[in-house]
Amino acid sequence: MPRLIEYRQAIREALDEELARDPMVVLMGEEVAQYNGAYKVTQGLWEKWGDKRVVDTPISEAGFIGMGVGASMLGIRPVMELMFWSFYTVAWDQIINNAGMVRYMSGGLINCPIVVRGPANGGTGVGATHSHTPENIMASFPGMKCVCPATARDAKGLMKAAIRDNDPVMFMENTLLYGEKGEVPDNSELPEGELFIPLGVAEVKREGTDLSLIAHGRAVLTCLKAAEILEEEHGISVEVVDLRTIRPLDEETIFESVRKTHKAICVDENKPFCGVSAQIASSIQLHCFDDLDAPVLRVSALDSPAFYSPPIEKLQLPYPDVIVAKALSIC
Amino acid sequence: MPTLIKMPKLSDTMTEGTLVKWHVKEGDTITMGKLLADVETDKATMEMEAFDGGIVHKLLVTPGGKVTLGAGMLLLLAPGEEPPADIAAFAAANSDAAPAKEEPAKKTGAAKAASQEKRSFTGTLPPMGPGQKKRAPADSGVRVKASPLARKIAEEKGVDLTKLQGTGPGGRIVRDDVENAPVGGSSSAPAKAVQTIRPVAGPEDERIPLTGMRNIIAERLLASKTQIPHFYLQMEVDAGPLMDFRSHINASAEKTGGNKYTVNDFLLKAVVRAAATVPAVNASFDGDAIVQFKHVNLSVAIAVPEGLVTPVIRAAETKTLLEISQSVKDLAGRAKNKKLSPDEFAGGTITVSNLGAYGIDQFSAIINPPQAAIIAIGSIRKAPVVNDKGVIVVGQRMWIGLSGDHRVVDGAVAATFLAEMRKLVENPALMLV
Numbered sequence: 036m037p038r039l040i041e042y043r044q045a046i047r048e049a050l051d052e053e054l055a056r057d058p059m060v061v062l063m064g065e066e067v068a069q070y071n072g073a074y075k076v077t078q079g080l081w082e083k084w085g086d087k088r089v090v091d092t093p094i095s096e097a098g099f100i101g102m103g104v105g106a107s108m109l110g111i112r113p114v115m116e117l118m119f120w121s122f123y124t125v126a127w128d129q130i131i132n133n134a135g136m137v138r139y140m141s142g143g144l145i146n147c148p149i150v151v152r153g154p155a156n157g158g159t160g161v162g163a164t165h166s167h168t169p170e171n172i173m174a175s176f177p178g179m180k181c182v183c184p185a186t187a188r189d190a191k192g193l194m195k196a197a198i199r200d201n202d203p204v205m206f207m208e209n210t211l212l213y214g215e216k217g218e219v220p221d222n223s224e225l226p227e228g229e230l231f232i233p234l235g236v237a238e239v240k241r242e243g244t245d246l247s248l249i250a251h252g253r254a255v256l257t258c259l260k261a262a263e264i265l266e267e268e269h270g271i272s273v274e275v276v277d278l279r280t281i282r283p284l285d286e287e288t289i290f291e292s293v294r295k296t297h298k299a300i301c302v303d304e305n306k307p308f309c310g311v312s313a314q315i316a317s318s319i320q321l322h323c324f325d326d327l328d329a330p331v332l333r334v335s336a337l338d339s340p341a342f343y344s345p346p347i348e349k350l351q352l353p354y355p356d357v358i359v360a361k362a363l364s365i366c
Numbered sequence: 367m368p369t370l371i372k373m374p375k376l377s378d379t380m381t382e383g384t385l386v387k388w389h390v391k392e393g394d395t396i397t398m399g400k401l402l403a404d405v406e407t408d409k410a411t412m413e414m415e416a417f418d419g420g421i422v423h424k425l426l427v428t429p430g431g432k433v434t435l436g437a438g439m440l441l442l443l444a445p446g447e448e449p450p451a452d453i454a455a456f457a458a459a460n461s462d463a464a465p466a467k468e469e470p471a472k473k474t475g476a477a478k479a480a481s482q483e484k485r486s487f488t489g490t491l492p493p494m495g496p497g498q499k500k501r502a503p504a505d506s507g508v509r510v511k512a513s514p515l516a517r518k519i520a521e522e523k524g525v526d527l528t529k530l531q532g533t534g535p536g537g538r539i540v541r542d543d544v545e546n547a548p549v550g551g552s553s554s555a556p557a558k559a560v561q562t563i564r565p566v567a568g569p570e571d572e573r574i575p576l577t578g579m580r581n582i583i584a585e586r587l588l589a590s591k592t593q594i595p596h597f598y599l600q601m602e603v604d605a606g607p608l609m610d611f612r613s614h615i616n617a618s619a620e621k622t623g624g625n626k627y628t629v630n631d632f633l634l635k636a637v638v639r640a641a642a643t644v645p646a647v648n649a650s651f652d653g654d655a656i657v658q659f660k661h662v663n664l665s666v667a668i669a670v671p672e673g674l675v676t677p678v679i680r681a682a683e684t685k686t687l688l689e690i691s692q693s694v695k696d697l698a699g700r701a702k703n704k705k706l707s708p709d710e711f712a713g714g715t716i717t718v719s720n721l722g723a724y725g726i727d728q729f730s731a732i733i734n735p736p737q738a739a740i741i742a743i744g745s746i747r748k749a750p751v752v753n754d755k756g757v758i759v760v761g762q763r764m765w766i767g768l769s770g771d772h773r774v775v776d777g778a779v780a781a782t783f784l785a786e787m788r789k790l791v792e793n794p795a796l797m798l799v
Contacts, residue, residue, distance in 0.1 A: 325514045326515055326518075328541045364535055
């Protein structure tokens with residue numbers, strides 16, 4: 036009987052296990068402790084680990100992220116929660132210039148093993164200022180790492196890798212996925228005794244022969260639905276590649292898939308302009324040009340600040356029918 | 367090693383160039399970018415610049431000379447360098463046989479460096495540099511829309527993409543098209559010019575397989591309508607004099623037992639005469655030239671139960687009215703009995719289609735390819751006419767139409783032809799002299 040747990044619980048397990056493994060790991064953020072986290076990701080952890088390991092902060096992202104960056108330079112492994120990743124702009128200088136650049140600026144003498152985590156998604160009717168998807172922005176700075184798990188299993192395994200990584204890791208979750216249940220093996224079932232998924236390794240979530248859908252985060256689930264429709268209604272065999280980590284990017288898995296199917300659609304919930312899918316499409320055409328039997332297509336969010344109206348916002352993010360229609364245009 | 371400057375590729379389609387003028391002379395010291403010569407290509411006269419520096423030792427071509435692409439034009443030496451003993455042999459050995467030939471491997475390091483310079487130099491005349499291997503479709507001037515994968519497979523299999531019909535989005539040739547194509551690319555199904563819109567047939571509808579003749583009509587007329595830019599002229603003529611003339615001749619023939627002429631015989635004769643007078647319509651378009659025929663080989667459209675045939679009266683301009691009349695009778699009779707041999711359909715230069723007997727007043731005919739004109743004859747009917755005295759009288763009127771290939775014939779030329787027709791029909795005695 037496989038163990039099904041929610042995405043939020045999977046992250047909680049990872050945090051809990053890392054708190055247990057390494058006394059240097061601390062959680063900080065707005066309401067992560069006594070309130071159990073705005074989205075209940077850290078539920079029970081303050082009670083279990085106490086004030087020194089799980090710390091509530093004021094509503095001051097620039098201040099507490101800066102504190103986390105400083106702490107990480109001195110050997111602490113802070114896991115900082117942004118209630119919404121959308122608030123990264125308040126802490127922009129701390130995240131990019133301090134966390135992201137200190138290793139380079141110090142000639143490799145100073146590491147910054149910080150994790151900044153929180154939900155980074157649209158689609159929940161919280162308005163334009165709370166619906167940003169900054170994975171493309173974070174990934175564009177050499178020195179930063181960026182993770183976007185789509186499933187509970189990946190969320191747990193990748194969180195553990197993120198905490199143990201010696202560079203700043205931007206860990207982007209999704210409020211629409213927190214309640215999604217997925218199969219996550221219990222540690223006792225694993226020969227290694229724990230679930231650990233290294234950064235920079237993509238995963239083929241569904242095998243196919245006619246078309247590659249390349250996605251990350253929630254878009255992976257959208258692609259899996261589209262793949263089912265394409266298979267059942269149109270007889271098109273679709274492969275879905277989950278990037279899991281935007282940076283470091285596992286290009287080989289992408290290229291391998293495209294060289295097999297000869298057609299690719301890059302799907303993300305980023306805005307189309309300079310989105311992650313643009314980067315992937317560029318790499319594919321460069322490295323797989325002679326393997327392509329059709330132009331590389333993209334499906335992204337509609338190019339506008341997040342719509343506030345829920346029915347329209349639903350149409351702003353990629354949904355299966357859009358992917359199906361694009362697929363049919365080249366298959 | 368001496369440098370041989372060769373005829374560069376100055377236009378996509380050129381295979382040779384004509385040297386118009388040298389801008390350097392033997393003994394000149396030149397540097398890169400120096401204007402060497404004016405070269406006339408198939409498109410324009412262009413300037414040819416130096417991509418190497420040195421001393422002009424020998425001009426191998428004189429102005430007015432035609433030079434094949436890649437052939438040597440000028441021998442350049444480095445200062446102090448000895449010329450090759452046999453310049454002609456050196457030039458022959460170092461010229462490129464083919465336009466897109468790869469740089470020979472025997473080149474020295476220095477020469478390779480020079481060719482690198484060539485590639486990076488962006489002068490006014492980008493030459494067909496070494497190593498810029500072009501594929502056949504690009505060379506033939508046709509941009510084939512094919513996916514990169516399809517191109518790769520086509521190259522491996524030796525399939526000619528220009529011969530394939532793409533089934534991908536927007537007609538793009540995709541992998542399946544190449545994999546299903548026979549080697550060499552001569553696809554068994556010729557590329558369709560237009561998408562066929564198929565009818566919906568029910569159980570009560572009859573499906574009649576195409577006869578060979580219907581197939582040929584379909585293919586040739588589809589090609590005509592899709593490939594030839596048609597234009598249409600109509601002219602009304604007074605058929606009264608012709609009718610009088612014919613009844614006069616036939617009345618006398620009845621007494622003597624001579625040949626009886628149809629109206630059509632006269633009209634065929636008029637077409638032949640007009641075509642001889644305006645030879646521009648007795649022509650064909652042939653890619654890069656117009657072929658104007660010496661003889662008027664008159665195709666005559668004859669309806670038969672299976673469809674339509676257009677047998678040819680050869681060198682009709684040398685035939686008398688009587689000979690034309692007899693030829694048509696013979697051809698029509700044998701057409702109905704299917705006794706015409708294939709070569710009797712070949713080589714027509716202009717066609718006449720007469721639907722007058724079917725009560726059609728005027729119509730626009732489809733050109734019989736590869737001809738440049740078809741003449742459409744309507745019925746002769748009585749109609750009120752204002753004559754030159756301003757009086758309304760009963761006239762005998764007839765419409766003559768011309769469909770022309772505008773690549774070959776322009777409106778004014780076609781109008782001259784029709785005016786000539788009118789002159790003959792309205793003065794039929796002229797046909798006999």
